Each structure stands twice: as structure tokens, then as C-alpha cells.
Amino acid sequence: MRKKVLIGLAVAVTIVGVVFGGAFAFQRKLIYLPEGRPPSSAADVLPGGRDVTLTTADGLNLASWYFPAAQAKAAVLVAPGNAGNRSYRAPIARALTARGLSVLLLEYRGYGGNPGDPSEDGLALDVRAARDFLVREAGTPLVYFGESLGSAVVTELATEHPPSGLVLRSPFVDLASVGQRHYPFLPVRWLLRDEFPTRDNVARVKAPITVVYGSADSVVPAGQSREVARAAGARTVEVPGADHNDPVFSDGPELVDAIAGASGAPAQ
Numbered sequence: 001m002r003k004k005v006l007i008g009l010a011v012a013v014t015i016v017g018v019v020f021g022g023a024f025a026f027q028r029k030l031i032y033l034p035e036g037r038p039p040s041s042a043a044d045v046l047p048g049g050r051d052v053t054l055t056t057a058d059g060l061n062l063a064s065w066y067f068p069a070a071q072a073k074a075a076v077l078v079a080p081g082n083a084g085n086r087s088y089r090a091p092i093a094r095a096l097t098a099r100g101l102s103v104l105l106l107e108y109r110g111y112g113g114n115p116g117d118p119s120e121d122g123l124a125l126d127v128r129a130a131r132d133f134l135v136r137e138a139g140t141p142l143v144y145f146g147e148s149l150g151s152a153v154v155t156e157l158a159t160e161h162p163p164s165g166l167v168l169r170s171p172f173v174d175l176a177s178v179g180q181r182h183y184p185f186l187p188v189r190w191l192l193r194d195e196f197p198t199r200d201n202v203a204r205v206k207a208p209i210t211v212v213y214g215s216a217d218s219v220v221p222a223g224q225s226r227e228v229a230r231a232a233g234a235r236t237v238e239v240p241g242a243d244h245n246d247p248v249f250s251d252g253p254e255l256v257d258a259i260a261g262a263s264g265a266p267a268q
Helices: 001-024 026-030 086-097 120-137 148-160 175-182 198-202 221-233 255-265
Strands: 052-056 061-067 075-079 102-105 142-147 165-168 209-214 235-239
Touching: 026 165, 026 198, 052 120, 061 086, 061 120, 061 175, 075 086, 075 148, 075 175, 075 235, 086 102, 086 148, 102 120, 142 255, 148 165, 148 198, 148 255, 165 255, 209 221, 209 255, 235 255
Parallel strands: 075 102, 075 142, 142 165, 165 209, 209 235
Antiparallel strands: 052 061, 061 102
């Protein structure tokens, strides 16, 4: 009897070890969901759109899209979420250039045909390459806009290089807090290699901050976005009934007004 118990315990420990080991080894496949194929061209999105290459400090060349606006009052650095590629952010580029803002759609490493593999450290290098490009090219004040995971990316950047305005869409407290919600059976905080501590970082940012979120977000709970806003002393824009990937967060008026407002451009 004792032998059977020990065998059963050994099997259980092995299964748990395999589950936890697999979660650790393949976690980035669950976090980062790139669409690897390259999109067509920035000029297909808007006349005057440019395909540009951003060079990171670790030597990667990242294809991205830049949409300069004539006599722009500001330039917006768009840091995307964890899925798709830059073509998914074309609607926000169109909406913001119509407000007289230049827009850079950053494409991370491993996304949209770019080399490399995404990670927290890697995305920090990618967004710095994007900022460097805009500093050289735009010659205007900069607004950082991050969606979901991208909120963590631009918040970390803002602790070192404060923008004129920072707009966070559906930000989470940190990656472990989101992971624990979706994988409650795993010790997510112990397993994660990437932390993305948005709440801790945002409290150190010296720039005006706006947090936009949906009240019915099923991916990042609205309470987490509100917690980030409280840590920042930020202005909040709640979109009633909106879920994480609803069209309102592509180019809806609440989002566009928040970003344009952060730039000083007039509302419409």
C-alpha cells in the first residue's frame, strides 16, 4: 500500500513538473502572438505613408510605418499590443493624421516579418529605436500611445525619456496580474520571465497621463486599468460596455480624442 502511494505521489509530482516546466519554457509563445507575414506598404494605407527601418541598439533592423503630417503639431509613437502586425493599427494612423499629427506605427521584433524574438528587454530596445527615429525625423513634441502590452512598453520608456503626453489604452498592473487571471491554476508570478510592471513604472513618469479602458474588458480587467491610473494620478476615459478588442479601440472617438488631446490638438 505504501509503495502504491509513493508511486502515485511520484507520478503526480512528475505531471506537475512537466506542466510547470512547459509553462516556463513556452510562456513567450502564449504572451506574444505575432502575425509574421510582412504587410504590404505604408503608402497603401495613406498617401505619403513611408516604409521605414528602425535600427535597435542590439543591431536589428525593424520595418515600421511612418505617416508624416504637414505642419504637424506633434508626433505619436504607437506601441502595439501583443498580437497581429502593424496593418491592424492602420485605422488609428488614419484618424490621427486627419487631426494633423504625424504617426509612427512601431513593429516589434518578431512581428510583421521582422527579425528577432520578442521579450521585455527586446521590446524596450525596439521602442527606443522608434523614439530615436522620431526625434531625428519629426522635430515636434512626442506623444507616446501604448495599447495593452504596449502600454507597459511606453511607460517604461517614459521613465527615462518623458514625452509631452502619455496615453495608455487598457493598461494592466503587471503581466503576472493578467496571467494569474487567465491561468489561475499556475504560479504565474514565479514562472514569468517578463514582468512589465506598469503600475510601478507609471508612478515615476513625469508627464501628463491619460488612461483609456473599457468597462467590460475581458482580457485586462477594468479594475487593473483604474489601478494604474490611480498610481499615475492620471486622467481616465472609461468606454462603457467596451471589451478589449472592440472596434472603438481601433479608431473610436474616445481614443482619438484622448491622444489628440495629449498632443494639444483641438478636439472634434
